[in-house]
Amino acid sequence: MRPLLVAFSLLTSSAAMAQATPPQEQLPTPPASEPREAVQPASPADPEPKQPPANAYSVPEGSPSIDERLSADEHRVEALEEQNTETKNDLSALKKLRFSGYVQARYLYQEPQDEVTGAGGFSRFTIRRSRLKATYTGDLAQFMLQIDASPTGVALRDAESTLFIPGTKQQLSLTLGQMKWPFGYEGPQSSSDREFPERSRVVRNMLPSERDRGAKVNGRYKFLRVSAGVFDGAGTDSGTTQDNDKEKDIIGRVGFDLKWIAGGVSGWYGQDLGKLPTDTFRRAYDRSRLGADLQAYFDVVPLGGTSLKGEFIAGRTYGAANNATHLDVPAHGWYLLLVQNIGLNDAVAVRYDTFDPHNGQANTANGETPGADNAVDTLGVVVQHHFGENLKVSATYELPMTQVVAQASDPKDNLFTLQMQARF
Incomplete structure (x- = not known):
């Protein structure tokens, strides 16, 4: 680098002196017909020839030397390199x-159960989800925080520290x-990626809050996927900010993932204190789950996947x-x-x-209304x-069909949902 700096310094010094030296007055050119007189050496009798000024071809007095200019240039280059390194570090961070985040704004309409009085139905606008998520991923650690701002307030959804x-x-x-339970497919799936506005009924009942506080291990090897952990078990919708028992x-x-087909088997075992x-x-009382899921992707229809x-x-x-309302009650479902x-x-x-x-135990609250x-x-x-x-806009129509016995009738609770989702 030093030879380059030397050349650069000499060039800049020459240019500076060239600009600083005033232009000399040009002498008229003698005619071509008149021969030029030869310059005779001065004789002893002649006076001494005039000598050019001493500083005509030297650096003016008080100007920095070449070494000083080189040192200054080196300091400037080092400063630029430091600034470049800092900029790279900032960009890397x-x-x-x-x-990331998304907002799900909705219009909901549910048909009234009583067409005369309009009881049981509704028509309203709402903000279902309004999420803001920050993720910082390093070589050995990851930070993830997600909050949900809704008309009822701001709530913590995820707060994960990963090694x-x-x-x-x-x-x-x-x-x-605080994270999602590693169970099944639809439970851990992001609500922004799901086709339907809400999860299926069996998932909403078996995994009501989707999240809990605990610790889990995630592992991947080729096509295999493993995720398991220890959690409080009650979920984040239990109404308490801490677990009240030692269970x-x-x-x-x-699971496995072969790109065009994926799936897995899930298990859950714990206990819940109740009366x-x-x-x-x-x-x-035992709190247990057993699940199986499968997803297949094809590209055979000309319209699309x-x-x-x-x-x-x-x-x-x-x-x-x-997650403990129905103590010791067996249930099942699928979609x-x-x-x-x-x-x-x-x-x-289309989803069914x-x-x-209660695993086939049908009942009615009275002779006409279905029971729980x-x-x-x-x-x-x-x-x-x-x-x-x-931006994604979706229109959904759902027809719940309650299985009834005796004189009970299926309630009118069909639901229409118009949703606009914006994400970044």
């Missing part, structure tokens, strides 16, 4: 930090915090409010979803799901259009 096990190339990790639930899923009317004191997804879940002790893409921006999906809250233990089948159809990558 920004690449590791990612912000990537050294030497595994981020294929094996340990996560501690812990073990939840996990073993039934026949109990004198609180006791521990086709996907077929299904899931089955059976378990005991569940509840939409705090089947068919999605057909039309081009790049449109899709049509069923949930039996009646099974419900739901047929849903959704049409969606993507306005680019950031």
